[in-house]
Amino acid sequence: MATSLKSLSDFSHIEVPSAEAYKFGIIVSQWNAAVTGALYEGAYSSLLKHGALEENITTIKVPGSFELTSGADILLGSKNLDAVICLGCVIQGETPHFGFICNAVANGVTKVSIKHTKPVIFGVLTTDNLQQALDRAGGKHGNKGEEAAVTAIMMAGIKPSLNL
Template identity: 50%
Template sequence: MATAYHNLSDYDFNSVPDAQTMRFGIVVSEWNSNITGALLDGAVNTLIKHGAKKENIIVKCVPGSFELTFGANQMIENCDVDAVIILGCVIKGETPHFDYVCMGVTQGITQLNTTGDIPVIYGLITTNTMEQAEDRCGGKLGNKGDECAITAIKMIDFVWSLNK
């Protein structure tokens, strides 16, 4: 469903499993930090609201959105996490750079999800304008970071349910 028809921060609180014993990795892009910082705040606050312990949330920064895939892979290989959330923001400009970065990150995260055992949650905002990005990081359309945190909790619970 298009974000314009759904607030990213709206969800049924009671449908979210307890995150008290879960460990999360978050890889956040430094590029467009006014947006990615708000996404990070949303994700961390939502994880904590659902019981995650601060010491079980590992946050690492990478320079740009293209580096999110590498960062997620390194976090999976080197940290004891149950899920990784990637957070970035790419705003369309006048060159095809937007298309290459978005496609590369999307394909990279998809590959990590299809070949690995740790869910990687896609939190890359791809917009035409800065205003659209602001609307999705705590503005009138909610916060994509909130949505990613909920998705991470639910995906960990999904994996754990298969291993019972």
């Protein structure tokens, strides 16, 4: 859990393999654009930093976090990718809508991953307020977009390491 003293986007304790051999998709929600734009920049730049080629990264935008699941399904159905990163931000409001959306997206991402037998990474912030989201999109708690990209790289390497 992130605290005011810790950024969770520190990867100095793990070895991140090269992303050069892999193809990635990034699905980004347009809702809460200041946050999701920062998550996207973190993910995209992290993929490049770890060796991914620009031409091997496909990005599509969807209206909101709820649509991340169908965006990932469409992308995986149309392109041969090694992993997909879903980036979004849902901020708690005064109605139960928050819980329904968060639950649907988390379950949907899992189902798409299983359907396509490809890693689909949950890079969706589920926060109580905008400040918490900004803190996790390049603020004092790091950038969850970077974490999602590192996760995608590591997961993309699992099947090849098993010679499947």
